[in-house]
Amino acid sequence: MLPFEKTEYQERVRKVKTSMEEQGIEVLLLTDPSNMNYVSGYDAMSYYVPQGVIIATGLEEPVCFIRLQDLYCASETTWMCDENVISYPDKYLWEPKVLHVMDFIGGFLKEKGLHNKKIGLEFDAYYFNAHWYNRLEKVLPDATLVDATALVNWVRGQKSVKELEYMQIAARIVEKTMYNAIEKIGVGVRESEVAAGVYSDLVKGTGVYGGEYPALAPVMPAGERTAGAHFSWTTEGKYQDSQLVYMELSGSYKRYHAPLTRTIFIGEPSARVRETAKIVVEGLNVALSAVKPGVTCEEVEKAWQATINKYGLEKESRMGYTVGIGYPPVWMENSAFFKPGDKTVLKPNMTFHMMPGMWLDGYGVAITETIRVNESGCETITRFPRELFVR
Template sequence: MMLPFEKTEYQERVEKVKLSMEEQGIEVLLITDPANMNYVSGYDAMSYYTPQGVIVATELDEPLCIVRFQDLFCATETTWMRKENVIAYPDKFLWEPKKLHVMDFIGDILKEKRLNSKRIGLEFDAYFFTVHWYKSLERCLPDSVFVDATSLVNWIRGQKSPREIEYMQIASRIAEKTLYNAIEKVGIGVRESHVAAGIYSDLVEGTGVYGGEYPSLAPITPAGERTAGAHFSWTTEGKYQDGQLIYMELSGSYKRYHAPLTRTIFVGQPPNTVRETAKIVIEGLNVALSTIKPGVSCEEVEKAWQTTINNYGLNKESRMGYTVGLSYPPVWTENTAYFKPGEKTILKPNMTFHMMPGMWLDGYGVAITESLRVTENGCETITKFPKELFVK
């Protein structure tokens, strides 16, 4: 199997991780976030519902990838390391986890490699790292010191390589085609589930050249009053009606890289409140985009947006953007920098964000978003789609 990146790029990533570990006094890092595992090792399989991990140690020249024996072939096919550094555990470690757990297996490997009496970084707040896992490690590694390394790899992922940007651009083309077809399907009497099925089909079908993958988050497609909620999907029996508002948030996925995109649609003649809200959102979006350049802080971008909508009597309490790129379910955010008040992170070239200037108001919501890349002198949108309220 051809890897999505050159071996040298993976090796450079590992060196960056080790440098960050040294700066934080961490000798061993156990990575359990599947996106972070992929970033350093290339491992790519739908196995994240069982315990697994990648070990990076300053004393080891290559990471160790620990997976379920049933997933060994997946790991040897998708990782760049030597085969002896891909280690599989048998299913007995899953049968009675309160007695024998996968973390016991990982603990034994650390002992075997003489990495147990070390400062070990753990991703405390990763989606797939549980309290039970932590307690198991404490029990089997009593001489270790555990420290929180939740976002260590996430932050390294922030500035994208040219190949990563290329994959996000392909994901964008998939998202654009999908959204265009979804808007075309909307009409009075059309079932919401019919449009949702088309979205899934187009996301997987991809473009004429590139196929797509399953996204890290299901498409968000509320209609009517449900647009006042930020994270509704379609209804199973609902049909689009005249005078109904809809917004669709979705992302293409290519080599696990995402580029989310959102647009709002109105069936029939939009009321002035919806038209005006859309105009305000678009103006605020454009002002925020024009603010972005290297050296600017994330809070300055959010302030530009907030100041613009405040002029019209609106206020957005939630963050209006976040880092995005490589991801697995349940989300496509990288969980690092955000466009929000107090966020001091300084923008650098090739950082990538999903700018999410949505307004969820009393009885309705309007969202028009873009995925973007910070350039040397400003920013460019990775997604290319008309910024407007679509009327059907």
């Protein structure tokens, strides 16, 4: 059963085509699995081999290109008619310098008379590389290949009612997971034991709804490793007294994510850690109050930055990003960001992971929320006490 009605997928494709026409793009090749999922429904762990979805202004439906071995996956998860789900044999994978999947796709475009069009490619996507580009350039000498990296990402910005429902379920999953993980943390407990519980809870889900694997492995450093933004657990490490821990986790439901981060201290926190946590929460609250339709992303970041600056702190990195569908390596949508210079105007039903973390000398504190812009301001999709937890 598809996670969305066929009409919702068709409306997504219509919006993508409108954006294509505005940019003069006649054919769009998507290789980012999140964008493939958004327009076609395709959902399988086959993204380690070349695959893609083609949208053309002259074609009524998208065309999904998939490895023959994964044809059943495509037939089960996409909404298009059978003739628009096309598979290639493994010979296109054996000697990629001789014969490549991009040759196969180029052949299809020639067959459909689309070989001499302006073709948009996701140049800066994780799942499109220089070799693929070179093969397409060779097989399509009459085409104009242009960068359309974030075209679909921007269309994904405002969520539908059903998408928001899935993000709410993901939020309930991560809240339960976070609560259980905090309860397990203690002196002498192995970090990997807590990590195992996190994975178990993320997959078990809420009891009513099961969960899926998240697009990013749990971030859960302890001690001085909290000064790094993206450490996981250590394999042999045990939690110690007077130790800081933070966890960035996300539930995943129908590939929709709702990230949540909380910081925990084992024992009695130092005044410095307590003060940093207080500043982070204050800055987060100020930034949340700044979010409303019509405000720009940079204005939200400025409100956060001004708050922490009062205490002599400064954060160079962005403090939030759009979030929704996610496949490894990230759940980030790669479109709008809460950062200086981002003049994206906020609109209702845009969703963000507001990420006001501070990574300082020898320690770090992060307390985050997944939010939805509503008609008058914003609301948090994740709901969890916004504080430094002491164990």
